[in-house]
Amino acid sequence: MDWKLDDAMPIWIQLAEQITQRIVSGTYPMGEKLPSVRELATEAGGNPNTMQRALAKLDSDGLTEANRTSGRIVTDRAATIDAVRTQMAAQLVRQYFAGMAQLGFSNAKAKEMIEWEEGTL
Numbered sequence: 445m446d447w448k449l450d451d452a453m454p455i456w457i458q459l460a461e462q463i464t465q466r467i468v469s470g471t472y473p474m475g476e477k478l479p480s481v482r483e484l485a486t487e488a489g490g491n492p493n494t495m496q497r498a499l500a501k502l503d504s505d506g507l508t509e510a511n512r513t514s515g516r517i518v519t520d521r522a523a524t525i526d527a528v529r530t531q532m533a534a535q536l537v538r539q540y541f542a543g544m545a546q547l548g549f550s551n552a553k554a555k556e557m558i559e560w561e562e563g564t565l
Contacts, residue, residue, distance in 0.1 A: 459498035
């Protein structure tokens with residue numbers, strides 16, 4: 445997965461969101477060691493201090509755990525990851541309905557379009 449960074453919001457927040465996405469999607473599996481701060485910063489094309497700030501956010505959110513001797517690991521608590529995944533999905537649903545409302549569709553029509561699209565896959 446490529447890193448997508450822009451000037452719309454602070455870089456550390458974008459990094460935290462993208463690592464969160466990688467955790468909830470299983471790219472970084474539960475209980476697994478994450479690459480080092482320097483490795484992640486190099487991969488993202490950013491500053492290690494900025495990456496450290498992003499990872500500190502993930503620590504505070506309970507998605508990762510830092511250990512001075514063995515590095516940082518993804519939490520092994522499935523409930524924590526599932527809760528974040530559900531929050532992210534709810535945000536996507538809200539964005540979908542907001543976008544459909546801007547196009548002039550009612551919620552009922554937007555739901556109907558999801559069902560229609562589902563049937564065409």
